[in-house]
Amino acid sequence: MPLQCHFVVSSDKKNPVIHPTECWQKQRGINYPYPSGHNYVESIGICITGDFSNDPPDKEKFRALVILVKELQKTFDVNADSVYLQKELDPASRIPGKAFPTTLFNSNLLRLED
Numbered sequence: 001m002p003l004q005c006h007f008v009v010s011s012d013k014k015n016p017v018i019h020p021t022e023c024w025q026k027q028r029g030i031n032y033p034y035p036s037g038h039n040y041v042e043s044i045g046i047c048i049t050g051d052f053s054n055d056p057p058d059k060e061k062f063r064a065l066v067i068l069v070k071e072l073q074k075t076f077d078v079n080a081d082s083v084y085l086q087k088e089l090d091p092a093s094r095i096p097g098k099a100f101p102t103t104l105f106n107s108n109l110l111r112l113e114d
Contacts, residue, residue: 005045009065016064044072052097062101066108073110080109 006024010017023045048065050057057065069083085102086095 005047007044007046007068008049009046009061009068010049011058011061014058014060016061018064018068044076048096052100053094054097054099056099056101062105066105070108070110073112077112078110079112080106083109 004023006021008019008021010019046065046068048057048061050061056062072078073080073083083106085100085105087093
């Protein structure tokens, strides 16, 4: 399990599974220096397993990711404009991959009212 994130979304026999990592359990910040200058120490990192360079995540795994992100948004009052994919924070990154449904992901984020 990656140590540079707080949650991992994976699959176990076709069923999505969300694993909180040690970073989440011990409430540690992520030590990843984003070139964009975003405050990574106060971020919540989520990894979704798979190679999305050619194929998107399966529907159930994607749905689990969206549910997790929306729950975190509600819990910590995080608006959609503060949710980023890694490639948005690090121009050298290709993560999560060109086949990841970025538009669909962004359309599912919560737009919180002030």
